[in-house]
Amino acid sequence: MIDLYTYRTSNGRKASIMLEECGLDYALHIVDITRGEQGEPAFRIINPNGRIPAIVDREGAGGPDSAPLVLFESGAILLYLAQKTGLFLPEDEKDRWRAVQWLMSHIKRLIFSMSCKVGCVTLYRNVSHPVSHYRWQEP
Numbered sequence: 828m829i830d831l832y833t834y835r836t837s838n839g840r841k842a843s844i845m846l847e848e849c850g851l852d853y854a855l856h857i858v859d860i861t862r863g864e865q866g867e868p869a870f871r872i873i874n875p876n877g878r879i880p881a882i883v884d885r886e887g888a889g890g891p892d893s894a895p896l897v898l899f900e901s902g903a904i905l906l907y908l909a910q911k912t913g914l915f916l917p918e919d920e921k922d923r924w925r926a927v928q929w930l931m932s933h934i935k936r937l938i939f940s941m942s943c944k945v946g947c948v949t950l951y952r953n954v955s956h957p958v959s960h961y962r963w964q965e966p
């Protein structure tokens with residue numbers, strides 16, 4: 828079972844869409860970023876950066892160490908779930924790296940980072956929260 832910590836933003840939805848597409852069982856935990864829940868100590872243990880999405884795979888990543896795997900960053904989550912399920916990443920090494928290349932390219936692309944910021948601005952627009960004062964200046 829995987830615990831998904833997320834909210835209704837573009838980055839948050841990347842993880843939930845991937846979990847659905849992979850057909851994995853997961854428990855949804857809403858982290859309401861409009862209320863600052865991403866800054867709470869319990870969530871900071873999962874992601875010290877205080878951002879959604881994040882997952883905890885209670886089964887661990889396999890191998891001899893079966894301790895739960897805690898993972899943040901949407902791109903890392905997508906890659907992890909693709910590897911875990913054997914879905915969406917081609918077997919052929921060249922094709923595999925091409926898929927990773929496009930993933931990296933899209934993650935940093937304007938459309939995703941801006942849609943996240945637009946989404947967050949919309950969410951925060953009626954909320955006085957320190958996030959709205961500093962996050963938008965980050966690259």
Ligand SMILES: N[C@@H](CCC(=O)N[C@@H](CS)C(=O)NCC(=O)O)C(=O)O
Nearest residue numbers: 836838860878879880900901943958
């Ligand atoms: N590079 C990160 C970006 C995560 C991110 O910026 N998440 C936003 C929501 S889309 C967030 O948690 N914002 C709350 C905050 O900045 O405090 C990823 O792709 O996971």
